Amino acid sequence: MTGQAHYELGRGSGTVGGGTVGGGTVGGGTVGGGTVGGGALGDGHARHLDHDHRAGLSDTVFELRRVSVSYGDIPAVRDVSMDIRHQSITALIGPSGCGKSTLLRCLNRMNDLIPSARVRGELRYHGQDIYGPRVDPVQVRKAIGMVFQKPNPFPKSIYDNVAFGPRAVGMRGDLEEIVVNALRRAGLWDEVAGRLKDNAYGLSGGQQQRLCIARAIAVEPEVILMDEPCSALDPVSTARIEDLMRELKDRYSIVIVTHNMQQAARVSDMTAFLMISLAADERARWGELIEYDDTATVFTNPSDPRTEDYISGKVG
Amino acid sequence: MTTSKTPLAGRTRLATAGAKAATHGTFGPRSRTRQVGSVLFQAVLLLGLSVAVVGLAAMITWAIVEGAPRVNLKLFTNQPSPLDLDDAGYRPAILGSIYVILGVLVLIVPLGVGAALYLEEYADKTRWYNRAIELNVQNLAGVPSIVFGILGVAFVARGPLSLGFIAAAGSITVGMLVLPTVIIAAREAIRAIPSSIREGALALGATQWQTIWRQVLPAAVSGILTGVILAVARAIGEAAPLLLLGATIFVTWDPSFFEGAYTTLPVQIYNWATRPQSEYHELAAAGILVMLVLVLVMNSYAIWLRNRYEQRW
Amino acid sequence: MPPASPTRQGFRNELEQLFLQVELMGLRVAENLDRMVEVLWTGDPGPVDAALRADDQIDAMNVSLTERCYQLLTLESPVAGDLRFIVSVLRITSELERVGDLSLRVVKLADEVPLLRSTGSIWEALRIVVTEAVELFRAALAAWSAQDLERATALATGQHSLERHYQWLVHDLQRYDGPEAARVAIGIMAAARAADRIADHAAIIGARLRYLITGEAAHLAAEVR
Numbered sequence: 001m002t003g004q005a006h007y008e009l010g011r012g013s014g015t016v017g018g019g020t021v022g023g024g025t026v027g028g029g030t031v032g033g034g035t036v037g038g039g040a041l042g043d044g045h046a047r048h049l050d051h052d053h054r055a056g057l058s059d060t061v062f063e064l065r066r067v068s069v070s071y072g073d074i075p076a077v078r079d080v081s082m083d084i085r086h087q088s089i090t091a092l093i094g095p096s097g098c099g100k101s102t103l104l105r106c107l108n109r110m111n112d113l114i115p116s117a118r119v120r121g122e123l124r125y126h127g128q129d130i131y132g133p134r135v136d137p138v139q140v141r142k143a144i145g146m147v148f149q150k151p152n153p154f155p156k157s158i159y160d161n162v163a164f165g166p167r168a169v170g171m172r173g174d175l176e177e178i179v180v181n182a183l184r185r186a187g188l189w190d191e192v193a194g195r196l197k198d199n200a201y202g203l204s205g206g207q208q209q210r211l212c213i214a215r216a217i218a219v220e221p222e223v224i225l226m227d228e229p230c231s232a233l234d235p236v237s238t239a240r241i242e243d244l245m246r247e248l249k250d251r252y253s254i255v256i257v258t259h260n261m262q263q264a265a266r267v268s269d270m271t272a273f274l275m276i277s278l279a280a281d282e283r284a285r286w287g288e289l290i291e292y293d294d295t296a297t298v299f300t301n302p303s304d305p306r307t308e309d310y311i312s313g314k315v316g
Numbered sequence: 317m318t319t320s321k322t323p324l325a326g327r328t329r330l331a332t333a334g335a336k337a338a339t340h341g342t343f344g345p346r347s348r349t350r351q352v353g354s355v356l357f358q359a360v361l362l363l364g365l366s367v368a369v370v371g372l373a374a375m376i377t378w379a380i381v382e383g384a385p386r387v388n389l390k391l392f393t394n395q396p397s398p399l400d401l402d403d404a405g406y407r408p409a410i411l412g413s414i415y416v417i418l419g420v421l422v423l424i425v426p427l428g429v430g431a432a433l434y435l436e437e438y439a440d441k442t443r444w445y446n447r448a449i450e451l452n453v454q455n456l457a458g459v460p461s462i463v464f465g466i467l468g469v470a471f472v473a474r475g476p477l478s479l480g481f482i483a484a485a486g487s488i489t490v491g492m493l494v495l496p497t498v499i500i501a502a503r504e505a506i507r508a509i510p511s512s513i514r515e516g517a518l519a520l521g522a523t524q525w526q527t528i529w530r531q532v533l534p535a536a537v538s539g540i541l542t543g544v545i546l547a548v549a550r551a552i553g554e555a556a557p558l559l560l561l562g563a564t565i566f567v568t569w570d571p572s573f574f575e576g577a578y579t580t581l582p583v584q585i586y587n588w589a590t591r592p593q594s595e596y597h598e599l600a601a602a603g604i605l606v607m608l609v610l611v612l613v614m615n616s617y618a619i620w621l622r623n624r625y626e627q628r629w
Numbered sequence: 630m631p632p633a634s635p636t637r638q639g640f641r642n643e644l645e646q647l648f649l650q651v652e653l654m655g656l657r658v659a660e661n662l663d664r665m666v667e668v669l670w671t672g673d674p675g676p677v678d679a680a681l682r683a684d685d686q687i688d689a690m691n692v693s694l695t696e697r698c699y700q701l702l703t704l705e706s707p708v709a710g711d712l713r714f715i716v717s718v719l720r721i722t723s724e725l726e727r728v729g730d731l732s733l734r735v736v737k738l739a740d741e742v743p744l745l746r747s748t749g750s751i752w753e754a755l756r757i758v759v760t761e762a763v764e765l766f767r768a769a770l771a772a773w774s775a776q777d778l779e780r781a782t783a784l785a786t787g788q789h790s791l792e793r794h795y796q797w798l799v800h801d802l803q804r805y806d807g808p809e810a811a812r813v814a815i816g817i818m819a820a821a822r823a824a825d826r827i828a829d830h831a832a833i834i835g836a837r838l839r840y841l842i843t844g845e846a847a848h849l850a851a852e853v854r
Binding site: 108110113115138139141142143145146148150152153154155164165168169212215216219 | 440442510512513515516517518519520521522523526530531535
């Protein structure tokens with residue numbers, strides 16, 4: 001939609017992305033006929049993404065250009081370039097150690113918490129580089145929420161868990177209403193309606209994870225990042241959360257890291273496959289983006305043989 | 317297992333093994349040596365424990381026997397009078413102890429928790445000065461209390477602060493003494509909080525301070541409180557540094573915090589215990605009894621608190 | 630790239646087995662086609678029993694392979710190439726089974742052969758059509774064994790002379806008015822239609838193989854006249 005790119009990140013004044021993304025219109029600019037991975041990167045990089053056959057283009061939420069992350073001198077991820085679309089679910093898959101979680105945590109500057117982490121390249125959120133010098137990471141994290149692998153509710157009541165975010169960021173409006181709405185949208189309201197004062201630790205694993213999702217939603221982010229949200233849950237809870245993701249897609253953009261390829265296939269619209277590359281002397285290893293495309297294409301007819309090998313389980 | 321066994325021999329072996337299992341079971345009772353060994357080990361542990369318990373029991377029994385007759389209301393309300401030993405009381409000492417402890421509390425809670433927060437939440441552990449600070453805090457916990465007394469005399473009563481030999485100076489000195497205990501306990505409590513809680517809070521758009529103030533500290537309160545109570549329990553019993561800092565021998569008036577001489581309970585007990593007269597010994601024993609009860613109650617409270625509010629992560 | 634570790638070896642073996650089984654089934658069908666040709670040329674009813682038995686085996690193989698494919702789909706969650714492979718196997722075995730049935734239909738004409746042979750040039754035309762159909766089928770089998778994209782494409786899209794020969798045969802047959810014309814016409818048409826269908830199935834096999842190899846959605850459609 002037009003004109004939505006008015007996100008104010010940063011301490012100073014100034015609107016963000018006043019038209020950098022396709023001039024704020026749908027179908028123009030970077031995404032249409034888009035080259036993912038910046039085309040010119042050549043062999044071994046993400047292939048050219050052909051959007052022509054897709055009905056209805058969406059805004060780009062994130063533009064990553066040659067993003068690299070290292071911990072001190074040790075590289076973790078190199079040269080990732082991709083566009084993440086609004087109101088879609090993007091899955092990051094790949095073997096252990098390929099840097100999917102690292103990449104995910106770049107998107108909301110959670111890597112700042114690790115002193116040795118260095119992020120290079122451009123990471124634009126609605127056109128603004130979130131690693132820019134005048135950008136406040138706290139504001140970044142309000143707009144880009146995160147749900148973690150192991151459900152981590154606070155040792156407080158259910159109400160206080162959901163209310164913490166809005167209180168902390170100073171959201172206006174009726175707190176109770178905000179909490180109830182968030183719980184509703186997370187599909188948890190029916191189960192906790194009468195017992196908001198109960199301690200959150202009394203909930204089951206699946207409920208706790210949905211509570212974490214409600215908590216993240218309560219601050220009204222635009223993006224929700226999920227780092228293997230279902231890996232600690234049983235299949236029924238997993239299915240419920242996957243259904244929830246599909247519902248949330250209408251309002252939020254979701255990026256999910258998952259080990260479970262069937263989950264990526266079921267849930268996501270776009271899938272990015274990262275793979276471990278070794279240095280020539282086999283000392284250093286880092287992750288690279290191999291392929292980024294429609295989920296259906298990746299899982300029925302991927303263009304890179306390495307992708308095919310991974311998803312068929314030939315290489316772990 | 318050789319492969320040259322004939323099938324028949326193999327089958328026979330299996331059959332006998334099966335028969336044995338049916339009648340004997342796979343598991344048998346423990347061997348004698350193991351039994352004796354394990355009992356012996358338990359006995360040794362029990363011995364060690366009983367030495368400590370018996371020692372403590374002996375001390376408490378002596379205190380009760382000697383001091384119980386003297387425990388009455390006058391003990392708490394009267395001034396120590398060299399003339400009328402029957403009416404002597406610990407009043408100034410108790411008040412002095414209270415003032416000193418209050419001073420200690422005011423000092424150690426913000427400083428201790430603040431230091432622990434700095435070390436755990438803000439300090440970059442790779443920097444040398446932070447590591448140096450950490451090391452020193454650990455060391456300070458083991459420094460003898462008399463050393464703190466000397467330091468107190470040099471820097472607090474005289475020297476830069478020049479407060480004189482007053483209760484405030486005693487508070488500061490004893491506060492420094494028990495501060496490492498608080499810092500260490502607070503650090504443990506803060507460290508026990510898993511980083512997932514902090515990450516969860518930060519990921520919602522809270523600042524670091526909000527995360528600390530609203531999530532970390534509330535969750536660490538029980539651990540911090542336990543540390544504070546243990547520190548206070550220790551502080552109450554400190555005599556050596558206060559002796560140096562003017563907790564003078566004979567105070568027969570109600571002390572004040574910021575001026576004048578003062579005394580504390582352990583010092584008073586010490587004074588009376590060293591007198592030749594047996595009445596003084598009775599008084600001392602009574603004082604000891606009071607102190608023991610106080611310390612016991614405080615420690616028990618600390619343990620109860622810790623158990624009650626312990627967070628299982 | 631890290632060295633490919635032999636993961637999912639059991640699954641790999643299953644797929645390998647499936648491939649060989651399809652080859653085997655194809656061979657059986659080819660054998661029955663040979664029997665069909667022999668019966669047609671010689672009129673000797675000898676091979677008929679053998680053909681019937683072989684057809685039973687072919688049907689049984691179809692059933693077991695189909696079941697095996699469904700199991701693999703459920704248990705192994707195949708994706709991409711593996712999924713296309715299994716789905717192709719499902720479709721190709723059904724094509725093979727129909728070719729088997731068609732050859733049986735012709736084999737059952739053994740008794741009519743002396744009469745049909747008497748038609749002279751029409752009989753010759755039939756022989757050509759049948760021979761071409763069998764060749765096309767063999768080409769399909771060869772393409773499968775080699776997993777060869779070129780051969781598959783040729784089968785799927787090629788125009789074959791069989792078309793023309795079939796049209797000529799029908800044309801000539803319509804003009805025939807020798808003795809027992811109706812019986813002759815019915816017999817010849819049965820055989821010719823069977824051969825035509827066999828050729829169609831061979832082309833469909835080529836098309837399925839092409840999709841298996843390229844994975845392109847455009848190749849999903851089987852060859853359509």
